[in-house]
Amino acid sequence: MPPVTPPRSVGELMQRVENIAGLTLGELAQQRSFKTPQDLLKEKGWVGQLIEAALGATAGSKPVPDFEHIGVELKTLPISYQGKPLETTYVSVVPLTQLTGLTWEASSVKKKLAHVLWLPILAEREIPLIDRVIGHGFLWQPDAHQEQLLRRDWEEQIELIATGHVEQISGHLGEVMQIRPKAANAKALTDAIGPNGKIVQTLPRGFYLKINFTQSILAQEFGA
């Protein structure tokens, strides 16, 4: 199988999405000559990278949409037998400094979630990686209510960080979107605003969509 070129249109992308629906990860990996690990213990991003390759996403770790030309972001979504998301969904890095004047409208979260291609993968842990089944991907854009929820969580938590309370942030905050560590390990540190406006060192963090939120997106698409 030759390398997949970037899709020229949303229609072309969605045609490819339909073409891989129902395939197992093993089948797709074989088509694409992807080396398949036994499990994801040491290659947690493997599924996402395989799907990217199959759909013609712009490779690499650049901070741009996966399908840059058509402005679409790809998110694989591991789901249970019941169709419920099994994991939270990583969105983007949380800015911890230079927050003055930063608005929701200009935020990385709003940009990242503006146009998402969700691709559910039946990924119960008891299912061997190669036997996990690719579902029917679909396009999503947050409606007014969803955006309001996201915006509220973003503003509340960014406000805490901007006022020097980054250490008060935990995964318990946020109704639909939380902040959790996003680092190589606990020794990785980065700058953040401290209690007196001084720069302090803290763990890098990321925004994650909570399971209930992505579950509601699935329900909206496929029916409760």
Add this chain to the structure above:
DNA sequence: GTGTGATCATCG
């Protein structure tokens, strides 16, 4: 270290 792709693993 930062940002891409995420899931692992432990704790309540």
Add this chain to the structure above:
DNA sequence: CGATGATCACAC
């Protein structure tokens, strides 16, 4: 057993 905190690989 679900959710939070921790972690893995790779490019640069």
